[in-house]
């Protein structure tokens with residue numbers, strides 16, 4: 001009896017102190033509208049028992065009905081959903097909003113750029129930004145062209161035949177191009193099955209990590225570790241890391257070979273040596289990790305590589321697969337994209353300069369990314385109070401920015417917001433809209449480091465494929481439902497058919 005009384009008193013005192021220490025958080029939270037909180041658990045019940053597909057349509061319905069911005073409680077955590085473009089700009093451009101909330105730790109790559117805490121991230125991002133500079137991007141264009149050309153020829157196997165799932169092929173393709181152009185390693189020497197297994201394992205691994213976010217009861221690490229989900233995660237993580245380990249070993253072997261070949265008598269006199277070349281991501285990473293001040297240990301080095309592969313592989317594969325699907329759904333637009341390619345670059349490799357001339361293709365890609373975004377929502381943890389228009393967002397809150405909702409908001413895109421229309425991206429229409437109304441790569445200092453690379457690589461691939469084939473599909477846009485995950489998935493496979501435009505034998 002005494003023990004029970006003691007524990008109860010202790011719990012009450014603890015709770016009162018806890019509330020008192022967060023007085024300002026509650027004060028500011030109360031000024032943000034948000035209708036559905038229960039004591040202690042807040043809005044946790046909202047996500048209970050919903051699978052990722054149901055969750056998207058449910059949250060979309062809620063967000064369209066409820067006020068903006070909106071607050072909700074996930075147990076003790078204050079969530080603030082911000083979806084007005086001008087408020088999103090205030091958040092994403094604030095230097096006090098580059099910290100990611102604790103959920104990003106669930107992906108277990110907190111030493112890489114994607115999940116790193118703000119102080120480490122600031123230092124590393126500044127040092128690594130140069131590996132996506134225009135000089136580096138320009139230098140990888142020939143390689144991207146060669147890979148895309150080869151891929152387009154490989155598709156000939158499917159031309160004139162039945163529907164096939166193009167995502168499987170593109171996941172392998174983007175893995176090979178990312179590792180070749182940013183990690184300096186040619187994975188095309190690996191067997192097809194190995195690469196496909198790697199991609200599908202990575203998708204399952206990070207989908208499971210994402211699901212943990214809305215299953216709040218799995219948040220405490222000590223509880224999570226007791227579940228079968230943790231065991232499976234560890235198994236998948238081990239498999240996932242085998243590839244970055246292989247890449248590191250291949251780099252070491254190549255470096256040792258070069259050193260052995262390096263005969264000082266053969267080297268050029270200093271004044272005849274080439275100018276320093278633009279360093280791709282791995283070269284820059286190797287360089288900065290030699291400086292002990294940058295605090296990149298062996299594990300951190302590998303996590304940077306894992307991050308690049310996870311950031312660049314499935315995102316690009318999904319965006320390209322979605323675009324081939326939409327090209328198949330809208331043949332008139334496909335023809336316009338094709339005619340533009342024939343005007344700009346009817347044969348051969350496309351140059352860095354010519355890429356900017358593919359404006360119709362860019363509008364088409366943007367419309368696909370608007371309605372089928374790759375990232376459904378992102379989150380930030382302000383480290384100080386941040387003013388977002390008339391609202392003060394407290395430090396300690398978790399700000400959620402739902403791209404999915406912003407991209408379909410009728411107040412931004414008009415009554416036909418759900419209709420596929422690349423003319424939404426005509427220059428005059430873009431000029432009328434807030435620049436933060438469409439941000440598929442996020443914005444501000446912590447946006448996607450691979451954004452420009454992504455545009456270039458997608459345009460080059462599309463150029464080679466659309467030039468060679470007519471694409472068709474039986475799937476229609478209204479048939480598609482998105483499921484909430486780190487990379488948003490469709491409820492359908494990317495089933496397309498190809499007809500050759502030219503004799504590709």
Ligand code: HEM
Pocket residue numbers: 113114115125178182307308311312313315316319374375378379440441442446447448449450451453454
């Ligand atoms: C269509 C393709 C892509 C889309 C839609 C996309 C989208 C995004 C978004 C929305 C973020 C911000 C995530 C957040 O704040 O939670 C992000 C971050 C990131 N992306 Fe991408 N991405 C794409 C391609 C790429 C590529 C090709 C690479 C690598 C070459 C890449 C590497 C990264 C990295 C490393 C981060 C973390 C950046 C940081 O925190 O500093 N992404 N991406």
